[in-house]
Amino acid sequence: MFRSINNNQSELITIYFEGKALRVQKDLNVATALLEAGISNFRETTIKNENRGPYCMMGVCFDCLINIDGMDNQQSCMVKVSDGMKINRQITRNTSQDEQ
Amino acid sequence: MSNNEYDIIIIGSGPAGISAATLADHHKARVLVLDENCAPGGQLYRAIEKNQKNDNEWLGQSYQDGLPLVEAFRESHVNYQRSAKVWHLSNDKVVHYSVNGKAHAAKGRQILIATGAQERPFPIPGWTLNGVMSAGAAQILLKESGVVCENAVFVGTGPLLYLIAHQYISAGIAIKAIIDTTPRGNYLRAIKYVFGALGSIKNILQGWRWKREIIRSGTLYIYNISDVKINGVNSVVSVEYCQKGKWKNIDCKYVFLHQGITPEINTSLSAGCNKSWNERQACWTIDIDQYGQSSVKGISIAGDASSIAGGVAAAQRGSIAALNMLCNIDIISSNNREVFSKPFKRKLNAEMAARPFIDTLFRPHSRYRVPTSSNTIICRCEEVTLAQIQESIALGCKGPSQLKSFTRCGMGPCQGRLCGLSVSEILAKELRVSAKQIGYYKIRPPIKPVTLGELASLDEA
Ligand code: FES
Numbered sequence: 001m002f003r004s005i006n007n008n009q010s011e012l013i014t015i016y017f018e019g020k021a022l023r024v025q026k027d028l029n030v031a032t033a034l035l036e037a038g039i040s041n042f043r044e045t046t047i048k049n050e051n052r053g054p055y056c057m058m059g060v061c062f063d064c065l066i067n068i069d070g071m072d073n074q075q076s077c078m079v080k081v082s083d084g085m086k087i088n089r090q091i092t093r094n095t096s097q098d099e100q
Numbered sequence: 101m102s103n104n105e106y107d108i109i110i111i112g113s114g115p116a117g118i119s120a121a122t123l124a125d126h127h128k129a130r131v132l133v134l135d136e137n138c139a140p141g142g143q144l145y146r147a148i149e150k151n152q153k154n155d156n157e158w159l160g161q162s163y164q165d166g167l168p169l170v171e172a173f174r175e176s177h178v179n180y181q182r183s184a185k186v187w188h189l190s191n192d193k194v195v196h197y198s199v200n201g202k203a204h205a206a207k208g209r210q211i212l213i214a215t216g217a218q219e220r221p222f223p224i225p226g227w228t229l230n231g232v233m234s235a236g237a238a239q240i241l242l243k244e245s246g247v248v249c250e251n252a253v254f255v256g257t258g259p260l261l262y263l264i265a266h267q268y269i270s271a272g273i274a275i276k277a278i279i280d281t282t283p284r285g286n287y288l289r290a291i292k293y294v295f296g297a298l299g300s301i302k303n304i305l306q307g308w309r310w311k312r313e314i315i316r317s318g319t320l321y322i323y324n325i326s327d328v329k330i331n332g333v334n335s336v337v338s339v340e341y342c343q344k345g346k347w348k349n350i351d352c353k354y355v356f357l358h359q360g361i362t363p364e365i366n367t368s369l370s371a372g373c374n375k376s377w378n379e380r381q382a383c384w385t386i387d388i389d390q391y392g393q394s395s396v397k398g399i400s401i402a403g404d405a406s407s408i409a410g411g412v413a414a415a416q417r418g419s420i421a422a423l424n425m426l427c428n429i430d431i432i433s434s435n436n437r438e439v440f441s442k443p444f445k446r447k448l449n450a451e452m453a454a455r456p457f458i459d460t461l462f463r464p465h466s467r468y469r470v471p472t473s474s475n476t477i478i479c480r481c482e483e484v485t486l487a488q489i490q491e492s493i494a495l496g497c498k499g500p501s502q503l504k505s506f507t508r509c510g511m512g513p514c515q516g517r518l519c520g521l522s523v524s525e526i527l528a529k530e531l532r533v534s535a536k537q538i539g540y541y542k543i544r545p546p547i548k549p550v551t552l553g554e555l556a557s558l559d560e561a
Contacts, residue, residue: 001353005271006246008153025245032245040230040335047483051230051334055480055518057237058143059136060218060364062513062549063228063480073513073549078136078183 002035013083030076030087031057031064042066042076043090066090106132106179108425109195109208111186111367114142115166115411116403116418117214118173123422125176127431132206134184134197140170142216143236144411147244149174158270159243160263162306162411169415187546189213189371193398196558198550203558210398210425213368214418217361217404220383220464221522222256223471223478223486226330227357235358239264248273249354253339255328256358257282258462259307264356266310269317276352277320279341281359283465284324293457300454320350327467330355359464362521364405369543372396377536380459381408382469383521384540391437392421400425408459409451416448470525478526479519481512486526493530500524500541513549516541 010027017039024033031054034042040053043065054064057077067088068074076087108124110117113135121133133140141148145166151159152167173180181199188196194207219236226232235254241247242264253276254265261278268275297304315321327342331349338351362383365375374387374395385407392400402421403414420441427437471478474487484507492506500516500523503509509523510516516523520541528535 001251002241002247002249004245004247005273028245028247032241032247035241036245036247045483050228050483052228053230054233055228055237056219056234057240058218060514060517061480065513080138 001038004036013081015081015083015085015087017087018089024081026081026083028081030066030068030074030079030081030085032077033081034076034087041089046092104204104206106130106206106208107429107431108132108210108212108422109134109193109206110212110214111135111189111195112142112214112216112403112405113137113140113173113180113182114214114216114403114414115144115169116216116405116414116421117142117212118169119415119418120212120214120402120422120425121178121180122169122172122176123419124426125178127426129426129429129431131176131178132208133178133180134186134195134206135180135182136185138182140173140180140182141166142411143240144414145170146240151243158267160267160270163243166411185548186367187548187550189367189399189545189547191372191396191399196546198554201551201554201557203550203554205558208398209429210400211371212392212418212421212425213371213373213394213399213401213405214403214414215364215367215405216414217408218364218517220359220362220469221478221518222357222359222464222468223476223519223522224329224357224468225471225473225476226332226336228477228480228483229330229332229336230334231332231336231353232330232355232357235261235264235356236361238356239267242267242271249356250274251276251352252354252356253277253279253350253352254356254358255279255281255339256360256468257464258358258360259458260361261358262307262310262314264358265314265319269314269319275319277322277339277350278314279325279328279339279350280321280323281325281328281465281468282323282462286461286463290457290461293460297454297457299450303454304457329473359468360462361404361408363407364517365540366515366517366543366547368394368399368401368405369540370545370547371399373399373401375540377524377534378407380456380463382463382525383408384524390420391424391441392417393424398428409455413448413451416444416451419444420448466525469522470529471522478522479507479509479512479516481514481518482508482510484509484519489523489526490530493527498527498531499539500527503527504541510541515543515547515549
């Protein structure tokens, strides 16, 4: 299980994952906030429909893609949480080719 | 000079980038630094400013050493753009980047690529399961957010693996097991380089100290293994390893993998820089001269983005590259370039002398670079397995770019960053040629995914 050991916790805000409210520290990125809340299943892969979650946490692997406020393909390890943010698992097609 | 024109544009704000920027600023050059993260320091010194307040001493001295670099950078007049995703670098030195979904372009008289390293792919069965992350990710969670994962299993080899395990133990976080995949023969092979490494004996002893403290802590430490895999359906259930011909199982929910680090080459390759296969480091490195100048005029590379040499070397390489770029645009004379770069070269040489030893000791076994089990996923994005790659080869596929059209391998959003190296080596093995002959994906812009909206916002600007 992931948990914070920082003695200096930042202020708490509310985000929503699949409709459920979560209180999280405001200086976390989305991926970290979800992991700390016990969520590691961020999306379903397109071809094999397997569960995926963050792997590298540094913007390289794109495995942490998730739907944030209605937009797919958000790199959750690179995006900070904000109050009221609505996050949902991503289950649609997501390759760079579709976007370019 | 107009608003978006600079003497030097630096991509990356790790030790190489900020050292170069601070020095160039000192000589009154107009400098722009673009970095994807939200604070300077790179991966090595990630969140170093934030951690001063948190008093997290278990992060260790080698981490704290980065603070003066970051402070000097903050005190400079460099234009520092954080959260900037660079998606195109043209060979006429125009850099395209996005901040918050809005695109910008800037032109530099000189460009420095200081994008650092990434972790080497570690394709084993189960490495895509929920609950498997890289050891680098564990480090990032710890430094950036003070978040740890209790009772995880760490698998792999390399200094970073011992570092993170040592940090966990110092912070009192239980580790279920460490499975060390360092090939036994590496110790013997590395011994002949130990004298060259004596200049950096401090670092090597520190590594041994970490390892000793890890073992003394009573953490289950497993070594001399011949294979490893991760079991589970959708999420991790256990790690299995083979020791003396017997498979053994460790139940766990979280696994952190590490097989060393390799240069971030996509940025340099997209700009047309030449690369070489480095057999000792078992990866591609970008060709540079002694000043960091690449094969493309006006584009230099510093730090681990050209070849792996570590953070201390990166700071020296950044400074040397900055002096050379200042010389190229006539801010300093070539004579001064030589004089000023002397102390940096001296420090760099001491660091480089230790590389043959470190590279040899932690060179990953070919089994963990080129998997043997056919259902292992190689391309995480497009879910392409080793079996599919082998089939394509049987059908006549001869190279990485061709493999894309056969299987979509390397065509997902990570643009081959997590499969490119494996693909070069798999093709080399199957076709019985060297990785050098096989080559790498042809990297085309955009080097990070961009939306049409972002592209359109550039025209408006
Ligand atoms: S976890 Fe790898 S890009 Fe976010």
